[in-house]
Amino acid sequence: MSAWQAHLPVLQVIVPMLTAPLIILLRDRRLCWAATTLASLCSLAIAVALCIEVVSSHRVGYEMGSWPAPWGIELGVDAFSALLLLVVNGASALVLTGAFSSLDRDIDNERQPLFYAAWLLALAGLNGILVTADAFNIFVFMEISALASYIIVSAGPDRRVLPAVFKYLIMGTVGATFYLIGVGLIYLMTGTLNLADIELRIYEVADQRPIMVAAGFITIGLALKAAVFPLHQWLPNAYTFAPNAVTVFLAACATKVSLYILLRFNFYVFQPNLADHDIQFAYFLLPLSLLGILVASTVAMFEPSLKRLLAWSSVAQIGYITLGASLISIAGVTASLLHMFNHALAKAALFLAVACLGMSLRRLRLEDIGGVAKQMPWTMAAFVLAGLSLIGVPGTAGFVSKWYLITAVLESGAWGAALVAVIVVSSLMAVVYIWRVVEAAYFGNSEGEAAIGEAPLPLLFATWVAVALNFYFGLEASLPTGLAETAALILMGHLP
Amino acid sequence: MESTILACLLIPLAGACAIMLAARVSDNLRETATLVTAVALAWTVWSLVPDIVDGERPGLLLFQVVPGIEVAFAIEPLGMLFAALASSLWIVNSIYSIGYMRGNKEKKQTRFYVFFALSLAAAIGIAFAGNLFTLFLFYEALTLLTYPLVSHKGDANTLRSARVYLGVLLSTSIGLLLPAIILTYMVAGSGDFTPGGILEGRLEGPALGLLLALFVFGIGKAAVMPVHRWLPAAMVAPTPVSALLHAVAVVKAGVFSITKIIVYVFGVEHLFAQPSSGWLLYAAAFTIIVASLVALRQQNLKRLLAYSTVAQLSYVIMAAAVLKPLAEIGASVHIVAHAFGKITLFFAAGAIYTASKKTEVPQLAGIGRRMPWTMAAFTIGALSMIGVPPTGGFVSKWYILAGAFQADNYVAIFTIIASTALNAAYFLPIIFLAWFGREAADAGPDHGEAPLASVIALTITAALTILFFLFNAPVIELESQIFGGPA
Numbered sequence: 015m016s017a018w019q020a021h022l023p024v025l026q027v028i029v030p031m032l033t034a035p036l037i038i039l040l041r042d043r044r045l046c047w048a049a050t051t052l053a054s055l056c057s058l059a060i061a062v063a064l065c066i067e068v069v070s071s072h073r074v075g076y077e078m079g080s081w082p083a084p085w086g087i088e089l090g091v092d093a094f095s096a097l098l099l100l101v102v103n104g105a106s107a108l109v110l111t112g113a114f115s116s117l118d119r120d121i122d123n124e125r126q127p128l129f130y131a132a133w134l135l136a137l138a139g140l141n142g143i144l145v146t147a148d149a150f151n152i153f154v155f156m157e158i159s160a161l162a163s164y165i166i167v168s169a170g171p172d173r174r175v176l177p178a179v180f181k182y183l184i185m186g187t188v189g190a191t192f193y194l195i196g197v198g199l200i201y202l203m204t205g206t207l208n209l210a211d212i213e214l215r216i217y218e219v220a221d222q223r224p225i226m227v228a229a230g231f232i233t234i235g236l237a238l239k240a241a242v243f244p245l246h247q248w249l250p251n252a253y254t255f256a257p258n259a260v261t262v263f264l265a266a267c268a269t270k271v272s273l274y275i276l277l278r279f280n281f282y283v284f285q286p287n288l289a290d291h292d293i294q295f296a297y298f299l300l301p302l303s304l305l306g307i308l309v310a311s312t313v314a315m316f317e318p319s320l321k322r323l324l325a326w327s328s329v330a331q332i333g334y335i336t337l338g339a340s341l342i343s344i345a346g347v348t349a350s351l352l353h354m355f356n357h358a359l360a361k362a363a364l365f366l367a368v369a370c371l372g373m374s375l376r377r378l379r380l381e382d383i384g385g386v387a388k389q390m391p392w393t394m395a396a397f398v399l400a401g402l403s404l405i406g407v408p409g410t411a412g413f414v415s416k417w418y419l420i421t422a423v424l425e426s427g428a429w430g431a432a433l434v435a436v437i438v439v440s441s442l443m444a445v446v447y448i449w450r451v452v453e454a455a456y457f458g459n460s461e462g463e464a465a466i467g468e469a470p471l472p473l474l475f476a477t478w479v480a481v482a483l484n485f486y487f488g489l490e491a492s493l494p495t496g497l498a499e500t501a502a503l504i505l506m507g508h509l510p
Numbered sequence: 511m512e513s514t515i516l517a518c519l520l521i522p523l524a525g526a527c528a529i530m531l532a533a534r535v536s537d538n539l540r541e542t543a544t545l546v547t548a549v550a551l552a553w554t555v556w557s558l559v560p561d562i563v564d565g566e567r568p569g570l571l572l573f574q575v576v577p578g579i580e581v582a583f584a585i586e587p588l589g590m591l592f593a594a595l596a597s598s599l600w601i602v603n604s605i606y607s608i609g610y611m612r613g614n615k616e617k618k619q620t621r622f623y624v625f626f627a628l629s630l631a632a633a634i635g636i637a638f639a640g641n642l643f644t645l646f647l648f649y650e651a652l653t654l655l656t657y658p659l660v661s662h663k664g665d666a667n668t669l670r671s672a673r674v675y676l677g678v679l680l681s682t683s684i685g686l687l688l689p690a691i692i693l694t695y696m697v698a699g700s701g702d703f704t705p706g707g708i709l710e711g712r713l714e715g716p717a718l719g720l721l722l723a724l725f726v727f728g729i730g731k732a733a734v735m736p737v738h739r740w741l742p743a744a745m746v747a748p749t750p751v752s753a754l755l756h757a758v759a760v761v762k763a764g765v766f767s768i769t770k771i772i773v774y775v776f777g778v779e780h781l782f783a784q785p786s787s788g789w790l791l792y793a794a795a796f797t798i799i800v801a802s803l804v805a806l807r808q809q810n811l812k813r814l815l816a817y818s819t820v821a822q823l824s825y826v827i828m829a830a831a832v833l834k835p836l837a838e839i840g841a842s843v844h845i846v847a848h849a850f851g852k853i854t855l856f857f858a859a860g861a862i863y864t865a866s867k868k869t870e871v872p873q874l875a876g877i878g879r880r881m882p883w884t885m886a887a888f889t890i891g892a893l894s895m896i897g898v899p900p901t902g903g904f905v906s907k908w909y910i911l912a913g914a915f916q917a918d919n920y921v922a923i924f925t926i927i928a929s930t931a932l933n934a935a936y937f938l939p940i941i942f943l944a945w946f947g948r949e950a951a952d953a954g955p956d957h958g959e960a961p962l963a964s965v966i967a968l969t970i971t972a973a974l975t976i977l978f979f980l981f982n983a984p985v986i987e988l989e990s991q992i993f994g995g996p997a
Contacts, residue, residue, distance in 0.1 A: 407650050408646050424689075424693065457661070457669055
C-alpha cells in the first residue's frame with residue numbers, strides 16, 4: 015500500500031494518459047465509455063487519496079525517476095493543487111458517469127472512441143498541470159490539455175462549433191505561447207525551470223528587464239487562457255456550441271486550472287521577489303475583475319441562449335475569483351480559491367441540468383424552453399436549486415464563498431464598501447438571469463413538442479448528485495475552506 | 511428537548527412529502543395530510559412552551575458550516591411566541607384554505623399546499639434561530655418558498671407582481687442584510703443572540719446607527735418605507751397566502767427579526783444610550799402615517815389591507831424603537847394582536863371573493879346582510895386594527911403607549927393617536943357601507959355565505975381577537991422574562 019501511495023502524484027497523470035490509447039483499441043462505443051468512466055473514477059480516487067495525504071502532511075513531493083530536483087522533474091501536491099484536483103477529477107467522473115446518453119446523442123458513433131481518448135488526454139493534461147512543480151512541464155501539460163479540449167469541443171453536432179473552436183484554438187495558442195516566452199526568459203536569467211528553484215534564484219536578477227517582461231508575458235498569457243475579462247472572447251461560443259456534457263467538464267475545470275497557474279506563478283514566484291509586484295498585480299487585476307463581473311453579468315441578463323447565458327455568467331464568476339486574489343490578503347486569496355471550488359460545483363450542476371434539457375429539446379434558447387418544467391420537473395427543480403447556489407443563497411456552497419469574499423473585501427480597507435456594492439449588485443444580476451430561465455421554464459408557453467419527457471435516469475442522477483453537493487458543501491464546508499485556507503497561507507508565503 | 515426543536519422543523523417537511531404523496535390518492539386525503547401536519551406542528555411547538563415559561567432556553571447545534579458560522583437554534587420567549595402564533599394559526603388557515611381553494615376551483619392545489627408547509631418550516635426556523643446566520647438562512651428560504659405561492663396564478667400580471675416581490679425582498683436582503691450580518695460577525699466575532707446584546711463596547715456612534723439602518727431596511731419583510739412595495743404586490747396571491755403569510759408568518763418574521771436583533775444583538779440599553787439610533791423611531795412613525803394615508807385611497811380591499819399591514823408592522827418597529835421594556839413587551843403583544851385581527855380581515859376578504867367575486871370596496875354595499883358571519887368577523891378585525899376594546903388591538907396599543915409615556919416619547923404618542931384616527935377613517939366607512947349601504951341593482955348574482963370551512967375559520971380568528979383582549983396575561987408574563995418583569 016505504502017509503495018503505491020508514494021507514486022500517487024505521478025499516477026494521477028499516468029492513469030488517464032495511458033488509458034487514452036487503449037480506448038481507441040476498444041471499438042465498441044459502450045465499452046469505450048465504460049473504460050473512460052472507470053479510468054476517470056480511478057483518477058478521482060487517486061485525487062481523494064492525495065487530498066487525504068495533503069490534509070495530514072501539507073505537501074506530497076515526488077521525484078520523477080528518482081532524479082532529485084532541480085535536475086530531475088519534480089512533482090508536488092499541496093493544498094492548492096489538491097483542491098483543484100478534486101474539482102477536475104470530480105467533475106470529469108461525475109459527468110462521464112451520467113452523460114453517456116447525452117454524448118451518444120451529440121457525437122457520431124464512429125468518432126466516439128477518439129472522443130473518449132481525447133477526453134482522457136484533456137484530463138491527463140489538466141492533472142499534469144496541477145501536480146507538476148516545473149514551469150516547462152506545466153507548458154507541456156497545458157498544450158496536451160488544450161489540444162485535447164479543442165477536439166472534444168469540436169465534436170459537437172452544430173457546425174457553428176467550428177469557428178468557435180478556431181477562435182478558442184488561436185487564443186489558447188497565443189496564451190500558451192506567451193507563457194512559453196515568459197518561461198524562456200526566466201530560464202535565460204536563472205538557468206532553472208523548477209518553480210521552487212526559480213523562486214530562490216530570481217531574487218538576484220529581479221530588477222532586470224527580461225524578468226519584468228517575463229512576468230508580463232506570463233500574466234497576460236495565462237489571463238488569456240483563464241478568460242479574465244477582457245480576454246474572454248473565446249469562452250462564450252466555445253461553451254455554447256460544445257457538446258452539452260463537454261460544456262459541463264470545461265465550465266467546471268478548464269479556466270480554473272489556468273487561474274491556478276496564474277496565481278501560483280504570481281504569488282509563489284513573483285510576489286516575494288519583484289519589487290512592487292503586488293501593487294502592479296492588484297492594480298492590474300482589480301479593475302478588470304470588477305468590470306468583468308459587471309459587464310458579463312449585464313450581458314447574461316439579456317442573452318437569449320441558455321448555454322451562452324451561463325457561459326457569460328462564468329466570465330462574471332471568474333471575476334469574483336480574480337477579485338479575491340487581487341486583494342492580496344490571506345482572507346482574499348482564501349475566498350478566491352474557495353470560490354474556484356464552489357463555482358465549479360454550481361456551474362457543473364447547472365450545465366448538467368442543461369444537458370438534461372438538451373436530451374429532450376433540440377434548441378436551447380429561452381423561448382424554446384417555455385413551460386418545460388411541466389414535462390421535466392426534476393430537471394428544472396435541479397436547475398433552480400443549482401441556480402440558488404450560483405446566486406449565493408445561504409445554505410448553498412455559493413453562499414460560503416460569497417461570505418468569505420465579502421468579509422475579505424470589508425477587511426481590505428477604505429474601498430471595501432464600494433467593492434461590496436459591486437458584489438451585491440452582481441448577485442442581484444445573477445438573480446435576474448437565473449430567474450429569466452425559471453420564469454420561462456415554469457410560466458412560459460410551451461409550443462408543440464408535447465411528447466417530451468424527463469431526461470434519462472443516469473444523467474438526472476448525476477445532476478442531482480451535483481445539486482446535493484452544492485447543499486452539502488453549503489452546510490458543512492470544512493473540507494474546501496480548510497484546503498483553501500491552507501493554500502492561501504502557502505501562496506502568501508506563510509507556510510512552506 | 512433538542513429532538514423537539516428538530517421535530518418542529520421536520521414535521522412541516524415531512525408534511526410536504528405526505529401532501530405530495532396523498533395528492534396521488536385523493537384530494538380529501540391531501541387536505542387531511544395538511545391538517546394533520548398543522549395540528550402535529552402546533553402540538554409540538556406548544557409542548558415547548560411550559561419549559562420556556564419555566565425559564566429554560568433549549569438550544570441545538572445542527573451544522574457547523576465553518577468554525578464560527580453555525581446553523582444553530584436557541585429558543586427564547588420572543589421566538590417561542592412567534593412560533594406558537596404561526597403554527598397555531600396554520601391550523602385555522604388550513605381549514606380556511608380548503609374552503610377557499612375548492613370554492614374558487616384553483617389550479618395546482620397540491621403545489622399550493624406543499625409550498626405552504628415548506629414556508630411554515632422556514633418560519634419556524636426563523637423563530638428558533640440561535641444566531642444571525644441561521645436567521646438569514648431561513649429568512650431567504652422563506653422568501654424563495656413563498657414565491658411559488660405568490661405567483662400561483664401564473665398570468666402575466668401575477669408574474670410582474672411576483673417579480674416585484676422577489677426583487678424587493680432579495681435585493682434588500684442580499685444588498686443590506688447580508689453585509690450587516692457579516693459586519694456584525696466581523697465586529698463582534700459572532701452572531702449569537704445573547705441577552706443584552708453583543709455589540710456593547712464594540713461598536714458605537716454613527717457606525718451603530720448605520721448598522722441599524724442596514725438591518726432595518728435589509729429586513730424588507732418588515733416593510734418599513736421605502737422597502738414596502740413588495741407587500742401590496744404580494745396581494746396577487748390566493749387569499750389564504752395573504753392571510754397567513756402576508757399578515758402573519760412572512761411580515762411577522764420581518765418585525766420579529768428586527769425586534770430580536772434590537773434586543774439580542776444591539777441590546778436595548780446599549781442602543782438607548784446611542785443617539786445615532788434615534789432615526790428608527792421617525793422612520794417607523796413616517797411609515798405608519800404615510801401607509802395609513804395611502805390605505806385611505808385604496809379601492810381594492812386586499813390592497814387596502816396590505817397598506818394597513820404596512821402601517822401596523824411599523825407599530826411594532828416603533829414600539830421596539832422606543833427602547834423601553836414596556837414598549838418592547840407592547841411590540842411583542844402587537845405581533846400577536848395584529849396577527850389575529852389581520853388574518854380575520856383577510857379571511858373575510860377572501861370569503862367575500864369566494865362567494866361573490868367582489869374585490870373592490872364600493873362593491874361591498876349591503877353585503878353584510880348576505881354574509882352576516884363574514885362581515886361580523888370583518889368588523890371585529892377592523893376594530894382591533896383601530897384599537898377599540900374589547901379587541902386584542904387595544905391591549906398592545908395600551909402597552910406601546912405606556913412605554914412611550916415611560917420614555918416621554920411624544921413622537922410615538924402623537925403617531926399612535928394620529929394613526930388611530932386614520933385607521934378609523936378607512937375602516938369605519940367600509941363597515942358602515944357593508945351593513946347599512948344599499949346594494950347596487952347590478953351587483954351580480956345572488957349569493958349567500960362563503961363555504962362553511964372558510965366561515966368556521968374566520969369565526970375562530972374573530973373569536974381569538976376578542977379572547978386575546980381578555981386573556982393576554984400569559985403572553986405578557988412570557989415576554990416580561992426578557993426584561994426581568996414589567997418594570
